[in-house]
Amino acid sequence: MARKSAKKIEVDPITLSVVRGILETTQREMTLSLEKTARSSVFNLAHDYSTALFNATPEMILQGQDIPIHLGSLIPAMKVVAGYFGDDIHEGDLLIHNDPAWGGSHAIDTCFYKPVFWKGRLKYWTVCKGHLTDIGGPVPAGYNPNAREIYAECLRIPPVKVWDRGTPRKDVLNFILTNMRARRDQEGDFNALIGACQVGERALIAMLEKYGEETVDACIATLLDMAERQMRGLIATVPDGTYEGSAILEDAGHGFGDFEIKAKVTITGDNCHIEISSPPQIPYFINSYEGNSYSGVYLGLMMFAQLPPPYNEGLYRCVSVDMGPKGTICNAAEPAPHMNCTTTPMETLTDAVRLAFEKAVPSKVSASWGHANGLNIAGWDKRHDEEYVTMVLATIISGAGATPSQDGWHACGPECCFGALTSGDVELLEYSYPIIIHRYSLMTDSGGAGKFRGGSGTAWEVEPLNDDMTFITFGEGRRIPAVGAAGAFSTMIDTKVGRLELVEGIPRPSAKTSSRSSSPGHASPT
Numbered sequence: 001m002a003r004k005s006a007k008k009i010e011v012d013p014i015t016l017s018v019v020r021g022i023l024e025t026t027q028r029e030m031t032l033s034l035e036k037t038a039r040s041s042v043f044n045l046a047h048d049y050s051t052a053l054f055n056a057t058p059e060m061i062l063q064g065q066d067i068p069i070h071l072g073s074l075i076p077a078m079k080v081v082a083g084y085f086g087d088d089i090h091e092g093d094l095l096i097h098n099d100p101a102w103g104g105s106h107a108i109d110t111c112f113y114k115p116v117f118w119k120g121r122l123k124y125w126t127v128c129k130g131h132l133t134d135i136g137g138p139v140p141a142g143y144n145p146n147a148r149e150i151y152a153e154c155l156r157i158p159p160v161k162v163w164d165r166g167t168p169r170k171d172v173l174n175f176i177l178t179n180m181r182a183r184r185d186q187e188g189d190f191n192a193l194i195g196a197c198q199v200g201e202r203a204l205i206a207m208l209e210k211y212g213e214e215t216v217d218a219c220i221a222t223l224l225d226m227a228e229r230q231m232r233g234l235i236a237t238v239p240d241g242t243y244e245g246s247a248i249l250e251d252a253g254h255g256f257g258d259f260e261i262k263a264k265v266t267i268t269g270d271n272c273h274i275e276i277s278s279p280p281q282i283p284y285f286i287n288s289y290e291g292n293s294y295s296g297v298y299l300g301l302m303m304f305a306q307l308p309p310p311y312n313e314g315l316y317r318c319v320s321v322d323m324g325p326k327g328t329i330c331n332a333a334e335p336a337p338h339m340n341c342t343t344t345p346m347e348t349l350t351d352a353v354r355l356a357f358e359k360a361v362p363s364k365v366s367a368s369w370g371h372a373n374g375l376n377i378a379g380w381d382k383r384h385d386e387e388y389v390t391m392v393l394a395t396i397i398s399g400a401g402a403t404p405s406q407d408g409w410h411a412c413g414p415e416c417c418f419g420a421l422t423s424g425d426v427e428l429l430e431y432s433y434p435i436i437i438h439r440y441s442l443m444t445d446s447g448g449a450g451k452f453r454g455g456s457g458t459a460w461e462v463e464p465l466n467d468d469m470t471f472i473t474f475g476e477g478r479r480i481p482a483v484g485a486a487g488a489f490s491t492m493i494d495t496k497v498g499r500l501e502l503v504e505g506i507p508r509p510s511a512k513t514s515s516r517s518s519s520p521g522h523a524s525p526t
Contacts, residue, residue: 009218019211019219020310026203027051027064030128030196037195039188040133041432045424046393048417049130050074051196053204056122058082060313061220068302069105069342069416070129072295075313077103078127080291081113084159091117092166094194096176098135098157100150100289101334106342107154108135108142112162112190114197118208126200128193133390134181140378140389142339143474145253148283149335155179181378182389227314230307232270235318238360242266245355247483249329249348252476254284261330261345263300263352265360274301274353275322278330278345285474287332288341288349290323296330296346297321299418300353304365343372343396344476347415351483358485363404367448367485369415370398370457371477373498377462379469381434388433392460394423394440396475398498399447399455401482408455410442415482423458434465445495448481450488457498473500 030051038044050066058078063071080103081095095113098104104111111129115122135142136155147153155176162172173190180186208216242264249259262277274297281287288296301319323331329345332338351368358365374396378389398413412419426437439461448454481496490496 009214011215011218011222015211015215016219016222019207019216020223022203022207023053023062023220023223026200026207027053027062029203030126030200031064031066033196033199034128034130034192038130038192040185040390041424041429042131042133042391042393043189043192045422045428047420047422048391048393049128049193051129051200052127053200054078054125054127055220056124058125059224061124061224063311065311065420067416067420068299068418069292069295069346070109072298073103073105073291074111074127074129075316076291076294077111078113078125079103081159082125089115089122090165091115091120092163093161094163094197095159096157096162097159100292100332100338100341101156102158103291104289105292105295106339107150107156108132108339109342110135110157110193112193112197114201116201116204118205118213123208123213124204126197126204128196130189130193131391132180132189133185136179139472140181140470141376141391141472143285143376143472144337144339145285145472145474147285147337147339150337151335153285153337153339182387184386185389223310224312224314227310227312228317231305231315232318234305234307235267235272236270238267240267240269241360243356243359245352245357245359247348247351247355248480249286249345250476250478250480252286252344252478254282254286256282256284259329259345261348261352263297263349263356265353265356267360271318271320272301273320273322276324276330276349276352278324278328278349281327281329281332281336283337285337285340286329286344287336287338288330288345289332289336289338292338292341292346293323293330293349294321295342296349297353299416300350300357303350303354304357304361306364340474343374343414343416343474347371350415355483362486365485366403367401367408367450367454367488368482369401369408369413369418370454370482371475372396372398372414372416373475373477374473375460375500376472376474377433377435377469378472379434379464380467382466383434390433392429392462393421394429394458395460397421397423398457399482401485402448402450402452402454402488404486405452407452408447410447410455411458412455413457434467435469436463436465437461438463443495445492448484448488448496449490449492450484454482454484
């Protein structure tokens with residue numbers, strides 16, 4: 001799509017640097033606001049949220065250095081949400097959205113969009129997305145391995161106004177929150193997301209008041225062009241041609257067998273076209289809708305590119321993507337179940353793209369990071385006489401991939417989060433939920449082999465404190481370890497794959513995704 005030509009004005013380097021700094025600080029203030037005001041441990045301890053700024057077009061003018069699986073999908077989602085309302089966007093509006101069929105990632109990643117007006121005209125959007133601890137549906141925390149369609153997973157929220165010209169629509173908010181478990185956590189996280197959007201709005205208006213609309217617009221246009229120029233410059237160094245990569249998505253319990261996901265990268269001058277090939281979608285929660293798959297593709301590209309800031313939509317102007325036909329695992333069609341898609345198949349899709357670029361420039365790429373193999377927990381907290389539910393992000397913390405010059409970092413993954421996720425303090429998790437954590441440590445010899453080894457993954461052992469606890473496993477990497485680069489591979493596999501053991505006197509390793517319960521006195525290592 002051709003970009004509209006805009007009047008260009010000269011911007012001096014000092015002013016450009018100042019405006020760029022304001023944009024980056026605005027995003028960081030939004031992120032800090034989320035951390036300090038959110039209710040659930042997924043937000044305030046694990047930091048499973050992301051923020052971004054868009055102009056009125058809407059183009060992403062700044063992405064936070066947050067969760068990659070959130071950020072790539074925000075680009076198509078923002079366009080879908082803005083396009084749905086069209087001219088029916090007003091000062092004081094606030095929109096909510098989570099539906100993957102409307103450009104979202106997975107439904108538990110719920111997003112708020114705040115239009116920012118200046119002198120009666122739409123100028124920007126502040127956007128905050130976060131992983132809630134529940135989104136309705138029959139299984140706590142949303143991950144339902146038995147779902148055969150999306151309706152069995154979650155409350156779907158297409159673009160909806162929750163504020164209308166500054167007035168909260170309490171009926172809509174109450175309807176959404178009533179359909180979620182652990183309402184106190186969800187409501188607290190909603191308020192944090194809304195507040196962060198307002199923090200961003202306030203800072204952007206102050207920037208316009210101080211530097212003027214024309215100067216700020218020129219600076220933003222320059223930053224978008226700068227990102228485009230850096231990506232084009234990098235792609236131009238790659239020899240013209242077509243390069244193919246593939247990665248195996250293991251069967252984590254659905255019974256359809258392992259799948260191969262392929263990526264074909266075609267370089268022509270300073271342009272890049274990425275074509276994805278994946279099997280037909282299946283009645284299991286690993287299908288990825290198109291918006292989510294963009295995140296996987298862009299992460300594979302950026303693992304190769306390793307470009308410095310600015311990070312904005314200009315990076316992708318010279319990149320086109322074909323996700324393959326509708327109804328496939330990486331371009332799912334309704335009503336495909338999907339909730340596990342941000343890790344599985346996203347990380348395998350990322351690997352396929354990364355391996356294609358390895359064929360093009362073998363000396364530049366890094367190895368795969370550990371894939372997510374995690375645990376959600378839910379139950380009744382007798383201490384407060386209320387339901388609890390949470391995704392235990394500590395259980396998916398894995399090792400980073402090695403690079404051509406150094407070992408991978410320990411406990412930094414998984415690949416879909418690329419270092420932005422944290423595990424939180426053990427003591428705070430025990431304070432927040434009725435559990436005892438017996439162990440949280442590095443797994444011996446869990447990093448991939450090679451001249452430079454991969455980072456080690458983690459082991460986490462939990463016991464319910466005073467009542468039965470439901471736990472739901474998800475992810476993969478239980479049979480096939482993270483993929484190496486430049487020919488490196490591991491022969492000692494057992495220590496390099498994930499597992500779940502329910503300790504009732506005898507360990508029981510599991511390679512399947514499942515939903516089970518555990519009682520006090522029984523620990524669940526993962």
